[in-house]
Amino acid sequence: MSKLFVLYEHSAGFALFRVSEFEELAAFLPQVEESVTDLQRFNSVVTLISFQPFKSAVLALENINAISEGILPEDLNLFLEGALPKRKKRNKCTLGVLDPKLGAAISEALEIPCSHTGVVPEVLRGIRHHFHSLIKGLTLKACSVAQLGLGHSYSRARVKFNVHRVDNMIIQSIALLDQLDKDINTFSMRIREWYSYHFPELVSIVPDNHLYAKCAEYIKDRKSLTAESLEPLTEIIGDSEKAQAVLDASKMSMGMDISPVDLINIQMFAVRVVALGTYRKQISHYLHTKMSSVAPNLTTLVGDQVGARLISKAGSLTSLAKYPASTLQILGAEKALFRALKTRSKTPKYGLLYHSTFIGRAGLKNKGRISRYLANKCSIASRIDCFSENQTTIFGEKLRQQVEDRLKFYETGDIPAKNIDVMKQAIDEVALASQEQVDDEEPKKKKKKKKKNKQEVEAMEE
Secondary structure, three states: OOEEEEEEEOOOEEEEEEEOOHHHHHHOHHHHHHHOOOHHHHHOOEEEEEEEEOOOHHHHHHHHHHHHOOOOOHHHHHHHHHHOOOHHHHHHEEEEOOOHHHHHHHHHHHOOOEEOOOOHHHHHHHHHHHHHHHOOOOOHHHHHHHHHHHHHHHHHHHHHOOOOHHHHHHHHHHHHHHHHHHHHHHHHHHHHHHHOOOOOOHHHHOOOHHHHHHHHHHHOOHHHOOHHHHHHHHHHHOOHHHHHHHHHHHHOOOOOOOOHHHHHHHHHHHHHHHHHHHHHHHHHHHHHHHHHHHOHHHHHHHOHHHHHHHHHHHOOHHHHHHOOHHHHHOOOOHHHHHHHHHHOOOOOOOOHHHHOHHHHHOOOOOHHHHHHHHHHHHHHHHHHHHHOOOOOOHHHHHHHHHHHHHHHHHHHOOOOOOHHHHHHHHHHHHHHHHHHHHHHHHHHHHHHHHHHHHHHHHHHHO
């Protein structure tokens, strides 16, 4: 008759239980489920064999990190080796675990069959429910404190070692940039409509939204403009002729007079719109620097905004790198794809890649071909960015040149270089650049060593 042992990993330590009448319990699973909530009935099913508490919070975090990755930690290995029967008798035993990956690691190391199905999940559910009662000296409050502390430590560790942590910033930045574009456009139309009651001619002279809001903020009452206002207006607009046109239009404007209170409110709103426009430029610059550090080759190939949208749509740079080129090509055109499949019409040629300059420069016949080629190069660039240790833009520059050559090939028929030759050249350039960097760092290290030696000699002399 086989014996069933159950391993339970708690924030306080490791515990090993023996389940009585294992084969009978497996046959009467509904009765086991009912007995889980009743401590007296559950005590007759489960017996504590051994409990090993964690000596410190650091040790608990190390063990839980290893278990979450399906690795058998040394502490757990020693604990099971001492608590389980001897190796000769383990063939007649079964160890119940919650994680199948951990079970595979345990069975390989300790030569004991592991199970995570059948009655095991229900028994573990009962142990989790009554754990503070099954261990002597452990209270419910101590259990909750240990779980809370380890949970916070584990979460901090996972966030720290999360490979997508920089991708999250890019995803949020591009989402904020899109939202700001919509809001600035809406607010600019509002201020145009509002201020046009007083100065309708300004719209035709200054069509740019950001400059219009700046002009409205500065001008306020059009009657207050004088010849002295020409220089500040020129600084705002950046064109002396347009500034003079604004000054001339203010003298013979058809707009209505507005009270000072209304002008103050218009000015306050214009200040907000200008501030939003300035903030949008800052976010755009931040996104550019972030993309240059996270995905330099993809940024060099298609630009920071298109690259950021691809990463955002995929969910992370790693997910984008795992996509085939055919998926990357239509990323962002999922509705059109499924509609085409449903109606059996032509599938879309491009999604987010349409915003790339290469698609716009290609002829009508070649748009689909260049889109497929560009998706292939984007796939290569994203994989290089994701899995390479040293960040460089050399591959991105070579890939961009390949797309340029392919565009020329469609127009003139000039045969471009083969991909394998271009990649070999790029690898050689990367190796040369890394060697030069190492050579530059060596003299600095020697200088530091000389300074340290001098300081040691001086200290000895003193």
